[in-house]
Amino acid sequence: MYLSALGLSFFALSSDYKRYLLDEFYYLVKEGFSYSDIQIMPTYQRKYFIGKILERIDIQRDASEKS
Numbered sequence: 256m257y258l259s260a261l262g263l264s265f266f267a268l269s270s271d272y273k274r275y276l277l278d279e280f281y282y283l284v285k286e287g288f289s290y291s292d293i294q295i296m297p298t299y300q301r302k303y304f305i306g307k308i309l310e311r312i313d314i315q316r317d318a319s320e321k322s
Contacts, residue, residue, distance in 0.1 A: 279305060280293050282305065282308065283308075286308055
């Protein structure tokens with residue numbers, strides 16, 4: 256059996272990455288996205304939507320701090 260010099264984890268996602276990915280899914284589902292839509296969504300779209308959610312949260316936080 257031939258083992259890659261890159262190691263066994265080269266072909267598998269790390270548990271840290273899996274947890275991060277699940278966190279992204281969790282927050283998007285809370286925002287109204289369906290789990291199946293998120294699964295087929297390209298990474299760049301998922302990152303875009305999460306960025307927009309974070310922008311909205313920052314704006315809301317700034318508005319509540321001003322009042």
